[in-house]
Amino acid sequence: MLKYLSANYILPVTSMPIKDGIVAVDEEGVIQGIYDPASFTLNDKVKIERYDGVIIPGFINAHCHLELSHMKGVVPKGTGLPNFLSQVMTSRSASMKKMDDAMAKADKEMYENGIVAVGDHANTDNSSTLKEESQILYHTFVEVIGVEPEEADFKLKEAKSLTQEFRNGHVSITPHAPYSCSKALFKKFKKAVPETNIISIHNQESDEENKLFRYKTGEFLDFYKSIGKNADSIKAQARNSIQSYLPYLPYPNKLLLVHNTYTSLKDLDFVERMDRDVVWCLCPKANLYIEGALPKIHNFINAGQPLVIGTDSLASNDTLSVLEELKALHEHFEDLDFLQTIQWATINGAVALNIQDKYGSLEVGKKPGVVLLQGMEHMRLTDKVKIKRLA
Numbered sequence: 001m002l003k004y005l006s007a008n009y010i011l012p013v014t015s016m017p018i019k020d021g022i023v024a025v026d027e028e029g030v031i032q033g034i035y036d037p038a039s040f041t042l043n044d045k046v047k048i049e050r051y052d053g054v055i056i057p058g059f060i061n062a063h064c065h066l067e068l069s070h071m072k073g074v075v076p077k078g079t080g081l082p083n084f085l086s087q088v089m090t091s092r093s094a095s096m097k098k099m100d101d102a103m104a105k106a107d108k109e110m111y112e113n114g115i116v117a118v119g120d121h122a123n124t125d126n127s128s129t130l131k132e133e134s135q136i137l138y139h140t141f142v143e144v145i146g147v148e149p150e151e152a153d154f155k156l157k158e159a160k161s162l163t164q165e166f167r168n169g170h171v172s173i174t175p176h177a178p179y180s181c182s183k184a185l186f187k188k189f190k191k192a193v194p195e196t197n198i199i200s201i202h203n204q205e206s207d208e209e210n211k212l213f214r215y216k217t218g219e220f221l222d223f224y225k226s227i228g229k230n231a232d233s234i235k236a237q238a239r240n241s242i243q244s245y246l247p248y249l250p251y252p253n254k255l256l257l258v259h260n261t262y263t264s265l266k267d268l269d270f271v272e273r274m275d276r277d278v279v280w281c282l283c284p285k286a287n288l289y290i291e292g293a294l295p296k297i298h299n300f301i302n303a304g305q306p307l308v309i310g311t312d313s314l315a316s317n318d319t320l321s322v323l324e325e326l327k328a329l330h331e332h333f334e335d336l337d338f339l340q341t342i343q344w345a346t347i348n349g350a351v352a353l354n355i356q357d358k359y360g361s362l363e364v365g366k367k368p369g370v371v372l373l374q375g376m377e378h379m380r381l382t383d384k385v386k387i388k389r390l391a
């Protein structure tokens, strides 16, 4: 049996919006037809479910850490990144039961918020069972971390073995961040992974990261001291972090750069010249939570760079909702065009995770999830907009 869903507008995302359009979805959630009202000939037996609002494909949350879900509200706002990291490291341990319950709740919250797929970072196998059973598709990015060069081999081996725990075929190894991996680790990582290994690295989330790479000064040096790590191998590079580490990442692997709060125009120029398959992930609510700052979004838009949306974890956010991230962006950057930001939240994320064959747009044959946005003012996303999952 097909369900026929209609609303004031259908946004297939990869094609033009359809006023009063109709989407036919089968019991499995696969799109079987998309019609404009003029071409749709009503058969007596067909019942159309009609809604007020805008129908879009399910959201892609390109960046999350499900295993930190039990840390909601634990770290205060506005500490800056190095302090935030210290606090996460010292207070992340909890009973397995508490962590499992929090992850299950977070997974359910994301489903209800219209999220169909997630790029999720992991340091443990805590989330593996939940991911197998979830209605959401997870691509797991197993993080490799190692500040001291001597740790590189062991840390890579450890990460490789952890990938075995995530068995849905959507898993890759990724350096956690420029400040948490030695140059030796980057070089060994480059040799160790195949071209298909998608990379998702935290990038320029704090200006302290740029200070560390430019001058070897700032709060990260205190951070290393506090966790007992030797920072001797780090040398001042006289340029921002991304310009220092990007050449060490394997080519032509797909590359998600996450946060980019302190990415300059010069950095953007540098990345463009490297001619790589780069996607920029924005996590505005987490940036406001930790640093009280937002990326210079117009630089990326003007450069025609692909953007995607992530929620980050509940350690730095009060919701796991791509819609709430979009609202934050539209509130802070009033000239943003919803027809563009909705692409960041759907098809761009699907392409970044290499799942665009099924996700990211309303197209016949895809199973992208069908979501209704209620309370839109024409094509404007306001704070009042609510979500209802239709398939």
Ligand SMILES: [Zn+2]
Residues within 6 Å of the ligand: 063, 064, 065, 121, 202, 258, 312, 313
């Ligand atoms: Zn993150």
